[in-house]
Amino acid sequence: MARVWLGPAGIPKYVRKARDTVEGIRAVKELGLNAMEVEFVQGVRMSAEAASRAGEAARELGVKLSVHAPYFINLCSEEAEKAEASMKRLWDSIDRAHRMGAWIVVVHAAYYGGLGPDRCYEAVKERLGGLADRMSEEGIDDVVIGVEITARNNQFGNVEEAFGLAKELKRVKPVVDWGHLFARNGGAVDYGGVLDLWRTTFGDEHMHTHFTSVKYRNGRYVDEHEPISANMPPFEPLAEELGKRDMAITLICESPLLDQDAVLMKEILEKHGVELAR
Numbered sequence: 001m002a003r004v005w006l007g008p009a010g011i012p013k014y015v016r017k018a019r020d021t022v023e024g025i026r027a028v029k030e031l032g033l034n035a036m037e038v039e040f041v042q043g044v045r046m047s048a049e050a051a052s053r054a055g056e057a058a059r060e061l062g063v064k065l066s067v068h069a070p071y072f073i074n075l076c077s078e079e080a081e082k083a084e085a086s087m088k089r090l091w092d093s094i095d096r097a098h099r100m101g102a103w104i105v106v107v108h109a110a111y112y113g114g115l116g117p118d119r120c121y122e123a124v125k126e127r128l129g130g131l132a133d134r135m136s137e138e139g140i141d142d143v144v145i146g147v148e149i150t151a152r153n154n155q156f157g158n159v160e161e162a163f164g165l166a167k168e169l170k171r172v173k174p175v176v177d178w179g180h181l182f183a184r185n186g187g188a189v190d191y192g193g194v195l196d197l198w199r200t201t202f203g204d205e206h207m208h209t210h211f212t213s214v215k216y217r218n219g220r221y222v223d224e225h226e227p228i229s230a231n232m233p234p235f236e237p238l239a240e241e242l243g244k245r246d247m248a249i250t251l252i253c254e255s256p257l258l259d260q261d262a263v264l265m266k267e268i269l270e271k272h273g274v275e276l277a278r
Helices: 021-030 048-061 080-100 113-137 159-168 178-184 191-202 236-243 258-271
Strands: 003-008 035-039 064-068 104-107 144-148 172-177 207-211 213-217 220-226 248-253
Touching (some): 021 035, 021 048, 035 080, 035 248, 048 064, 048 080, 064 080, 064 248, 080 113, 104 172, 104 207, 113 144, 159 172, 159 191, 172 178, 172 191, 178 207, 191 207, 191 236, 236 258
Parallel strands (some): 003 035, 003 248, 035 064, 064 104, 144 172, 172 207
Antiparallel strands (some): 213 220
């Protein structure tokens, strides 16, 4: 049976008004969930001290933390200034993750731009490899970089790229965003196939994923999230597949109905015999 960590992408906002990350972690626990992703998507504005306080609360309450790095990252930028700024944003995210005990930093790594897919892959590998070396030098051995599977064909991050990088770089793991994968595949997702690819590639290692439904307009993907009731993709088949497997996995809910849908996902998992890890 799968061991599942489940929670919202950010501070719960409907069930309880939490003012900061520590209160958000407490709200997650009150909701009966056991994970939360700390969102730095508009920039790393959390102090080192605040990160430490968040880590203390998460350890006390048994909530598994992850971090999402800023959206303004492009490791394939041909402008040196932009590439360096991207590296700094990612490094700051890693530093705060380490201080709060978050185990993974999720990143939208790059756009192909003028480099094209092959050269972009090499640029991302070189820059993430440099960050991994710096992590080793500074004793950060409890954080991995999660390269997210992206939705658009002009973005770095299809399944082959994300899994390939992780096989080449020790400190990197792919992060499967099921909604993005559904969009990138033109409205299809093989949950069982991807879960089996993870097990074949990484064995019993913990898998980190995101879930939301996504919006289509005139048959084209629009970069907007939908409540999971939209069923694009449907969540229940994923719950069914997890009920058949012995693996450790985090599911971060990115629906606009952040905590309500996370609780609904928990109910659907339980319907298929999958309980949250304790």
